[in-house]
Amino acid sequence: MKRDDSRPAQATQATEAQVRDAFLAAASTISAGDLPPRPAPARNSRAARVAWSLRAWAPRARVRAVVPVAAAASVTAIVVTAAVVIPGLLNGSPSGALANPAAAPRFFAGVTVKPAHTVPVVTVVKIYRSATGRPVAGAELTVPAGQQIQSVSRLGNDHTFVAASFDQKACVTDFLPFSVDAAGQLHRTAPLSVPRISGDVEELASSADGKVLGFMLSPCGRSGLQVVAVHLTTGQINRWHNPGIAGSPSLTADGSVLGFVATPSFPPRKYLAWTIRTDAPPGPLFKRARRLLDLPTGVDRVILSPSGTQAYAETQLGSSRGPVVLNLYRTSTGSLIRQVLRLGPGGQHLAFVSLSLDKSARHLLVYGFANGPVVKAFDLRTGRHLSLPVKNLAIDGGISTLAW
Amino acid sequence: MTARRISTPDVLPDAPAGAAVHTAAAHRGSVPAGQLVDELYRGHALRLTRMALLLVGDRPSAEDVVQEAFLGLFRGLGRLQDPDRAVAYLRASVLNGSRSVLRSRKRARLRRVTHDPAVWSAEAAALDGEDRRAVLQAVAVLPQRQREVLVLRYFLDLTDNEIAADLGVSRGTVVSTASRALASLAARARKAEQ
Numbered sequence: 001m002k003r004d005d006s007r008p009a010q011a012t013q014a015t016e017a018q019v020r021d022a023f024l025a026a027a028s029t030i031s032a033g034d035l036p037p038r039p040a041p042a043r044n045s046r047a048a049r050v051a052w053s054l055r056a057w058a059p060r061a062r063v064r065a066v067v068p069v070a071a072a073a074s075v076t077a078i079v080v081t082a083a084v085v086i087p088g089l090l091n092g093s094p095s096g097a098l099a100n101p102a103a104a105p106r107f108f109a110g111v112t113v114k115p116a117h118t119v120p121v122v123t124v125v126k127i128y129r130s131a132t133g134r135p136v137a138g139a140e141l142t143v144p145a146g147q148q149i150q151s152v153s154r155l156g157n158d159h160t161f162v163a164a165s166f167d168q169k170a171c172v173t174d175f176l177p178f179s180v181d182a183a184g185q186l187h188r189t190a191p192l193s194v195p196r197i198s199g200d201v202e203e204l205a206s207s208a209d210g211k212v213l214g215f216m217l218s219p220c221g222r223s224g225l226q227v228v229a230v231h232l233t234t235g236q237i238n239r240w241h242n243p244g245i246a247g248s249p250s251l252t253a254d255g256s257v258l259g260f261v262a263t264p265s266f267p268p269r270k271y272l273a274w275t276i277r278t279d280a281p282p283g284p285l286f287k288r289a290r291r292l293l294d295l296p297t298g299v300d301r302v303i304l305s306p307s308g309t310q311a312y313a314e315t316q317l318g319s320s321r322g323p324v325v326l327n328l329y330r331t332s333t334g335s336l337i338r339q340v341l342r343l344g345p346g347g348q349h350l351a352f353v354s355l356s357l358d359k360s361a362r363h364l365l366v367y368g369f370a371n372g373p374v375v376k377a378f379d380l381r382t383g384r385h386l387s388l389p390v391k392n393l394a395i396d397g398g399i400s401t402l403a404w
Numbered sequence: 405m406t407a408r409r410i411s412t413p414d415v416l417p418d419a420p421a422g423a424a425v426h427t428a429a430a431h432r433g434s435v436p437a438g439q440l441v442d443e444l445y446r447g448h449a450l451r452l453t454r455m456a457l458l459l460v461g462d463r464p465s466a467e468d469v470v471q472e473a474f475l476g477l478f479r480g481l482g483r484l485q486d487p488d489r490a491v492a493y494l495r496a497s498v499l500n501g502s503r504s505v506l507r508s509r510k511r512a513r514l515r516r517v518t519h520d521p522a523v524w525s526a527e528a529a530a531l532d533g534e535d536r537r538a539v540l541q542a543v544a545v546l547p548q549r550q551r552e553v554l555v556l557r558y559f560l561d562l563t564d565n566e567i568a569a570d571l572g573v574s575r576g577t578v579v580s581t582a583s584r585a586l587a588s589l590a591a592r593a594r595k596a597e598q
Contacts (some may be wrong), residue, residue, distance in 0.1 A: 015590045016558065022539035023559040025531055026523050027454035030463055035453060038445035039471045247574065271574070278459075300575055320565040352564075352576035367578065 035359070104130050104363040104377065107184045107404030109152045113392045123149045125163050127184050130377055130404060133388030141176065150178075150202055150402040156210030157359060160189065161403055164201040164215070171220035173201040175213070194230050194237065204402045205249040205258070208306055208359050212255025212278055216246050227285055229258055229278035240276060240285035249400075250357075251278070251305035259292065261299050273302040273313055275331070293334050294363035297322065298321045303355045304331070312340065312355060312364070322346045326355075326366075340380065341366070356403050367393065367402050375402070440490075445474055448491055451560070452498050458555045459502035461522030461544065469505060473497035484499035495560075497568060499552060506548065542592045543585075553578055 107127050112135075114122040127139035143149055143165045155162040155177060163176045174196045177189045192213075200218040202225075207214075213230040217239070225246055226239045246262035258278050261271045264286050273293035280288040293299050297316040304311050311329050316322040323346040328337040343353060343366075353368030365379040366385075375388040393401065449470055456466035473494050524531055524540035531537055543551055549571070556567045564582075568575045 011590055012586055015586045015593070018535070018539050018593075019543065019554060019586075019589065020558045022524075022536040022543070023555065025460055025533065025536045026458055026540055027559060029523050029531065030450065030454055030457060030466070032450050032462070036448055036471065038442060038449065039475050207411055245572075245574065321563055352579040354576070368580070 013308050015250070024033050042290070074253055100302045103360070104379070105358050105404040106130055107136065107180050108365060108402060109154075109163075109180070110390060110403075111149050111152055111401040123177075125149055125152055125161075125186070127180055127186050128388070128390055129184065130388075131386075133375065133390045136186075139180070139184055139186040139297050141178055141186055141188070143176070145172075147174070151201065151204045151215075152403045153204045153213075153400060154208075154356075154359070154403045155206040155213075156208065160210065162192070162206055162213070164204045164206070166200050168200075171200065172198055173217075193232050193235050194377060197228070197230070197237070199226070203247050203249050204228070205251050205400065207251040207255030208253035212251055214251045214255075214258040214260075214278065216249060216260070227258070227262075227276065227289075229255075229276075231255075238278065238280065239282050240280070240288055241283070242285040245271075246285070248301040248303070248354075250303040252304055252308035253359075255273060257304065257308045257309060259302050259304040259308075262286075262289075262303050270298040271300060273299040273311065275304070275308075288334070292331060293329055300324075300352065301355055303357055306359070306361050310337065312357070314343070314353065314355070316346065325355075341378070354402070356400070358404050363404070365404055441474060441477060444477070444490060444494070448494060449474070452494055455495070455555060455559060456498050456502050457523060458540075458543075458559055459499075459551060460505045461524070462520035463523065464520055465505050466502075468500035469498055470494075472501050492570070499570065503548065538593075538596065539589070544590050546585055546588060550581055550588070553581045554585050557582055 034140070106129065107123040108130055109125050111123050112126045114124060124143075125141035127136045128134065129136065137260065141149070141163060146169055147165045147167045149165045150165050150173075152161055152163045157221050159181070160177065160179045163178070165174045165176055166172075167174070175192050175194065177192055179187050179189050181187065185356075198218065199220055202216045202218055205214045206212065211231065211233050211252055212341065213228075213232065215228055215230075217226040218230045219226060224241055224243050226241055227246055227249070228238075228240075229238045231238075241341070242262055244263045245274070246260050247257075248261045250259045251257070252259075255278055258274050259273065261273050262285065265273050272291055272295075273290050274286075274289040276285070276289040292311060293313055295313070295315045297320055299313045299315050301314040302311050309331055311331050312326055313329055314324065314326050316324055324343040325339055326343060327339050330337055353374065355367045356365040356367075357363070358365075362380055364380055365375070366378060367375045367390075375390045375393065376385050377388060378385045416439045452473065453463075453466050453470045456469040457463060460466055460469065476497050477490060477494060504535060520545065522540075524537045524544065525536065531540070543554060546554070552571060553567060556562045557564075562570065564575050564578045571578070573581075
């Protein structure tokens with residue numbers, strides 16, 4: 001697995017240096033002497049405000065016939081064009097093959113961006129080999145034009161998964177179950193008892209018994225976010241409303257408890273880890289949820305163990321510039337059991353990763369960004385890890401796009 | 405996690421200590437609001453105007469955005485829940501104002517209304533170096549969120565946590581957005597070299 005991994009990091013640093021230099025040069029075209037005097041409150045009349053807003057439309061003193069490229073239309077897109085593995089990002093563990101790769105799931109599912117497309121973004125689910133990170137030829141889940149697969153989760157066991165595909169025009173999300181055979185080939189399976197839901201499913205989790213889905217839902221045309229649990233055997237859907245931001249859902253093996261991170265305030269201050277019983281009555285989220293972890297630097301991601309007695313949490317040591325670490329906590333007391341991984345040295349620019357635990361809770365997929373996309377598979381008992389050169393993953397902070 | 409438009413940016417970090425003392429004093433009524441805003445303007449207007457320039461492209465628009473931000477500070481000073489956050493309030497106002505300018509330009513283009521050229525355009529002739537212009541032009545066509553993250557990261561030197569608070573998104577979104585932006589710039593540069 002030895003490769004020259006320093007080049008992508010160097011390229012990123014070079015781009016950063018170019019951006020800094022260009023920003024500084026552009027900024028230097030304005031000096032303190034150029035500034036107008038500070039505005040007086042007298043300008044704060046309705047007429048003045050109208051006049052200002054008109055100026056935003058119309059040219060000021062110097063009319064030109066050119067529209068700057070800065071005015072180009074904004075598009076939001078999940079586009080990852082490079083696959084980079086950075087050794088040393090996840091410090092503290094020896095790298096190399098997993099100690100017992102046979103015990104790890106042989107395949108994992110990942111939401112992948114079609115390289116040929118940029119806008120609109122086209123995503124598919126591909127099946128990857130855990131040992132190499134290479135995709136299985138022909139194993140691909142596609143959706144019709146206009147839909148976008150946003151997240152994927154293991155459903156039930158190591159061989160069944162469910163993907164969430166969002167149709168922006170209709171503002172509905174379809175749940176697409178599929179299985180993976182021994183050769184890694186993907187097969188669609190019978191629709192779930194709840195095949196679709198109104199709104200945008202942003203992150204998806206499912207229970208190891210295959211009976212419960214848990215996710216964050218952005219409703220159509222309404223503000224706020226919902227944390228949702230779907231009981232597939234009964235069709236029961238429980239929703240809890242949150243005015244702020246929430247993410248990182250995970251379920252216990254029996255689907256009885258949903259873990260997540262959330263902040264009740266907006267703009268967000270600090271993310272805390274919470275749990276909620278999936279049979280709790282609908283209503284305001286923080287009236288039903290139990291605070292799981294309140295760490296000084298907040299909790300960026302959390303994932304419950306199958307039994308729910310432990311939780312892996314991504315946080316920082318010491319301060320908001322401290323190293324990013326993955327710690328294991330006891331859920332009954334919130335006490336720290338041990339530090340599992342160190343995810344980078346900290347500083348101004350920080351690593352951020354998402355997590356996917358396998359059914360046995362022994363293996364962990366860690367994926368995210370730190371000077372580029374990163375995918376690593378960990379054996380939690382031995383600490384050994386494997387870098388996986390997965391290409392074109394739609395790995396985005398806060399979105400569950402890999403599952404094993 | 406979702407991203408939202410910044411609403412009342414009264415809880416954001418990064419207000420310098422000096423400004424914090426004065427804003428707190430003004431809140432208690434011991435320093436006139438005019439004097440306070442004067443001090444903030446002297447201390448921060450240039451940096452904020454430069455930040456706005458990198459977002460909107462031309463100086464007149466950038467100056468307007470910052471002037472409006474300071475007017476907003478006048479209006480909202482008494483309502484700031486945490487008056488120590490005046491600089492963060494201004495920064496968030498500049499972000500919102502810059503977005504408004506860019507939105508207005510989209511409409512203006514339909515009406516064939518024009519405005520000053522971007523500082524990085526050849527027409528403006530304000531910048532030395534073709535490479536710098538190319539970088540800034542590439543930044544300018546990035547999605548809005550990516551531009552904002554790059555400006556907050558590499559011009560204002562904010563930490564990822566501070567950027568997350570300013571933009572109302574998770575830290576992961578900041579990291580991934582910056583990473584995608586840098587990857588896009590690098591890919592564009594490679595293409596230009598070929």
